[in-house]
Amino acid sequence: MRRDEIVTGASQGGAAARRGGGRGTTGRRRASHSLEAVISEAVAILDESGEPGLTFRALAARLGTGVGSIYWYVSSKDELLERAADSVLAGVLAQTAHVGTDPDPIADVRAIAIAFYEATVNRPWLGAYFLQDSGTQINGLTLYDRMGRQVMRLDLTRRQQFDAVSAVMAFVVGVAADRGQDPPQEVRDGRVSADEFVADFRAQIRELGEQDFPFLFNIADEFAAHDDAEQFRAGLDLLLAGIRQQAAG
Amino acid sequence: MRRDEIVTGASQGGAAARRGGGRGTTGRRRASHSLEAVISEAVAILDESGEPGLTFRALAARLGTGVGSIYWYVSSKDELLERAADSVLAGVLAQTAHVGTDPDPIADVRAIAIAFYEATVNRPWLGAYFLQDSGTQINGLTLYDRMGRQVMRLDLTRRQQFDAVSAVMAFVVGVAADRGQDPPQEVRDGRVSADEFVADFRAQIRELGEQDFPFLFNIADEFAAHDDAEQFRAGLDLLLAGIRQQAAG
DNA sequence: CTAGCGTATAGAACAGCGTTCGATCACCGA
DNA sequence: TCGGTGATCGAACGCTGTTCTATACGCTAG
Structure with missing residues (x-):
């Protein structure tokens, strides 16, 4: 290729x-x-x-x-x-065509990132192929540019703009790669319910022991209760907070 | 599987x-x-x-x-x-065994993330397989826990801790997936020098036109001059700044 | 009307892949 | 001495991406 x-x-x-x-x-x-x-x-x-x-x-x-x-x-x-992945990006572009009107540029960046993320939901195959294309495929570049236009409205150097957009895109792809692989075959087939799977996983974490894996042990309940989309937005907001802080001085 | x-x-x-x-x-x-x-x-x-x-x-x-x-x-x-990916993670764990001594927990998180990132340099194949494993492979979980221990030292709710660690891991994987696919076959073979490739790409961005792609046009020079590792750290620091801010209140 | 050309369709054939299977070997305790 | 078990090996199977050649269609030139 x-x-x-x-x-x-x-x-x-x-x-x-x-x-x-x-x-x-x-x-x-x-x-x-x-x-x-x-x-x-x-x-x-x-x-x-x-x-x-x-x-x-x-x-x-x-x-x-x-x-x-x-x-x-x-x-x-x-x-x-590549073309399949790019055609999905075309849908994201269509959904974010209106973006650019919010007085807060970061709100627009957020909207684009979320639209991008949502396109990857239930499309595990996209994660691996996204940034592979975004460098050369037209829709990937367009999406990159669209997000960049919003970042240009912030008080940042060119280098900071470049880094910020790249970071947000990388974050979305990283989450997509993660989320896509999560539910194993048994759950997809319906042989095992999602709740059962999560419960099993929590039990296994508990078995690892609090001494050796204090954080995992601590987090086991959160894992069982968490929502993927919510967690994505939480991480995205952390990243955007960093960008906003940088833009503020 | x-x-x-x-x-x-x-x-x-x-x-x-x-x-x-x-x-x-x-x-x-x-x-x-x-x-x-x-x-x-x-x-x-x-x-x-x-x-x-x-x-x-x-x-x-x-x-x-x-x-x-x-x-x-x-x-x-x-x-x-899976085992190949996990064996690389074992190396990351060995490199970060000492972590946990810094008075600033976020500095420790940063060190772990950078070690993780560096293990993915020149290993394009890892990107796609990392988070796929980290859910169930022991070294992935251990790495997750190690980073989580540092985050536990921050003043955050359990949910915030969970989200923060997940965000950092996702970001690293996203960057890895990106960076891995970047240099095309010609560059790897040495048929085309890396500088030539970058110069060509910049020229192509310029050809797209400033009106249609203002951000890309604006950023073309930065792209030609940027260093991947530096850009990774820049993005990571944005994310960590957001986490630090959240921990501060 | 037809000869011919470019566009497009179709499936047989090929090398290479992951995986399975049975045969074979080396050691070991009885 | 002799099965039994752990480990090795390569032939064989079905499937894959890809190539190649033959063929059908629509259009235009004469």
């Missing part, structure tokens, strides 16, 4: 320069696809069965086509995953 | 209950291995060629054994990766 060129949504880019469109002016051929259809179906598979579930054969079957056809739109599985 | 049991280093755990040891009392048999040898060699391969480079056949060749033998020590590739 190349990363030395910024890939915009519609134009250039190796074998994937082929645009969708599918239907021309008249009827269709054998089976008409499009880049958008390929990627949205890929996202659907990823959401249902995760990254291991996304195979070219499974995707082809779902599109009612052959494996070879997919390679007309996408040159490798890496590119497929 | 199960995640409902905490896997300690030496004891239970499915097929991998088999401990190393290798040499018994006398001479060896055909070829004597050990769990430690398998995992340290796996880490070596991961460091050299990344996750796709780690195959059972490559690992077997390097150990001078057959593929089947590896399954005696490890029950799947997932477990191999």
